[in-house]
Amino acid sequence: MSVVYCHIFRRLISYNPYRKKSTTMPLKRVFFWQPNAGSTVNSQILNEVSQCVESINGVKEGRWKATLTFYKPMLRDQALSAEFPREFIGISLPEQPNKYYFVLRFNKIVLESDSSIQLIMEKLQSYKSRVALNFEGFQYQLGDFQLRVGKVVPSHSENLRGIVMEVEYLPISSLEKSKQIMEEFFDIWQDAISKRSLPGRFIHIEPDFSDYGLADHYTSQHTAVQYTHVTSQLIASVQAVQTGRN
Amino acid sequence: MCCSRNYRDTDLQYVEALEILLQGLCGVNKERLRVHEICLKSGPNLGFVVSEVRLLCDLEQSEPTWTVKHVGGAMRGAGAEQISVLVRSMVESKASKNVLRLFYALGYKLDHELLRVGITFHFQRGAPITVTVSSVNKMLKLHATDEAVPVTPGIQLVEVTAPATSENYNEVVAAVSSFCEYLAPLLHLSKPGVSTGVVPTAAAAAASLMSDGGGTTL
Numbered sequence: 001m002s003v004v005y006c007h008i009f010r011r012l013i014s015y016n017p018y019r020k021k022s023t024t025m026p027l028k029r030v031f032f033w034q035p036n037a038g039s040t041v042n043s044q045i046l047n048e049v050s051q052c053v054e055s056i057n058g059v060k061e062g063r064w065k066a067t068l069t070f071y072k073p074m075l076r077d078q079a080l081s082a083e084f085p086r087e088f089i090g091i092s093l094p095e096q097p098n099k100y101y102f103v104l105r106f107n108k109i110v111l112e113s114d115s116s117i118q119l120i121m122e123k124l125q126s127y128k129s130r131v132a133l134n135f136e137g138f139q140y141q142l143g144d145f146q147l148r149v150g151k152v153v154p155s156h157s158e159n160l161r162g163i164v165m166e167v168e169y170l171p172i173s174s175l176e177k178s179k180q181i182m183e184e185f186f187d188i189w190q191d192a193i194s195k196r197s198l199p200g201r202f203i204h205i206e207p208d209f210s211d212y213g214l215a216d217h218y219t220s221q222h223t224a225v226q227y228t229h230v231t232s233q234l235i236a237s238v239q240a241v242q243t244g245r246n
Numbered sequence: 247m248c249c250s251r252n253y254r255d256t257d258l259q260y261v262e263a264l265e266i267l268l269q270g271l272c273g274v275n276k277e278r279l280r281v282h283e284i285c286l287k288s289g290p291n292l293g294f295v296v297s298e299v300r301l302l303c304d305l306e307q308s309e310p311t312w313t314v315k316h317v318g319g320a321m322r323g324a325g326a327e328q329i330s331v332l333v334r335s336m337v338e339s340k341a342s343k344n345v346l347r348l349f350y351a352l353g354y355k356l357d358h359e360l361l362r363v364g365i366t367f368h369f370q371r372g373a374p375i376t377v378t379v380s381s382v383n384k385m386l387k388l389h390a391t392d393e394a395v396p397v398t399p400g401i402q403l404v405e406v407t408a409p410a411t412s413e414n415y416n417e418v419v420a421a422v423s424s425f426c427e428y429l430a431p432l433l434h435l436s437k438p439g440v441s442t443g444v445v446p447t448a449a450a451a452a453a454s455l456m457s458d459g460g461g462t463t464l
Contacts, residue, residue, distance in 0.1 A: 073353065074292070075291055076293075085351055111344045111345055112341070113341040116339040117314060117339040117341065123297075123337065124297040125293050126288050126292050221342070
């Protein structure tokens with residue numbers, strides 16, 4: 001096991017700054033922090049996670065921020081709300097500053113558009129922004145991987161609602177071809193973070209991208225779908241904690 | 247916002263002459279136009295006012311591309327009546343191919359659909375101007391663009407549009423009006439919704455253009 005660990009770690013730290021990033025979209029997995037039963041997420045956990053990244057030679061590069069917005073329909077008769085999508089989500093991603101993404105999770109629809117689509121939605125007045133969440137923090141370079149660790153906070157509040165982590169593998173765009181190395185990386189990560197005895201763990205539940213008509217070749221639409229699913233899982237997790245308290 | 251004028255031509259030979267004239271005036275090659283325009287309206291319960299949105303599918307590309315377009319109300323008031331072009335807000339956004347499914351899922355319904363077929367010129371003359379000469383066709387079956395027929399056979403729509411901001415729309419209005427003057431021997435463009443007749447010089451101008459391919463100065 002330790003031989004495998006050293007081999008993979010050598011691959012990770014043998015970063016060649018002249019190696020070209022994939023000319024197509026590198027793939028990523030988005031994880032969310034699942035607190036243990038009876039515990040909650042807090043900023044101390046976020047600090048520990050960030051320190052853990054740095055302890056495995058992650059080089060801090062800068063800040064990142066994504067925003068997820070819940071839209072609600074403007075209805076003349078609220079009794080007919082069941083006729084309209086339960087979750088209509090808009091997402092802006094830092095790697096695509098001129099784009100905006102819509103996801104209808106229950107309809108399995110994802111749309112990529114120019115960011116001017118937000119102005120069109122405002123003019124249509126049929127759907128309005130209900131609540132927005134910011135995912136923000138620092139990003140780190142770790143060999144051929146790029147990590148982003150971030151807090152989840154409502155846009156007009158500093159209440160920490162969750163912690164997310166993005167693991168991006170730069171050389172490959174194929175979901176299938178990257179499975180093994182992503183799992184190997186996560187095993188190393190788990191080994192490192194477990195030493196800190198934190199009350200929880202990072203979880204990744206991969207959405208079925210084919211349900212959304214998305215192929216094996218990774219795109220920002222895949223990222224938008226991941227953030228939608230992570231958010232619903234975070235909300236379920238928070239609600240479970242609140243139910244437990246009650 | 248955008249500024250526009252249009253014209254309905256009743257004779258196809260004028261279209262060929264117009265094409266020659268435009269080729270000379272614009273200084274750019276024409277581009278073929280084949281756009282499926284899907285006009286959606288919000289369903290009865292959605293929104294406190296009815297909203298409309300247009301989805302444009304460019305069928306001339308090897309892989310069809312989609313644009314979402316919202317056209318707002320026209321500028322109104324005494325000032326607007328003084329202006330010789332129509333000024334109204336317009337917002338466009340490129341979108342991926344799921345856009346029609348998305349709007350249907352959001353509660354929008356198909357109001358009507360059209361297929362515009364023709365030519366277009368994009369050039370700079372005081373403003374980035376687009377001239378489109380197209381036939382407007384309707385589909386006999388839902389989304390059947392291969393079976394479209396003209397809404398008004400023999401009639402083409404000529405549109406001259408240019409984008410503008412609230413700060414520069416007067417300059418853009420002047421640029422569009424000035425360009426339209428060059429087309430006067432052949433056709434008279436007016437604000438959308440205002441009908442015009444055939445220009446008296448149209449036949450002679452068209453004949454002249456057709457006889458020497460546009461070498462004659464009008």
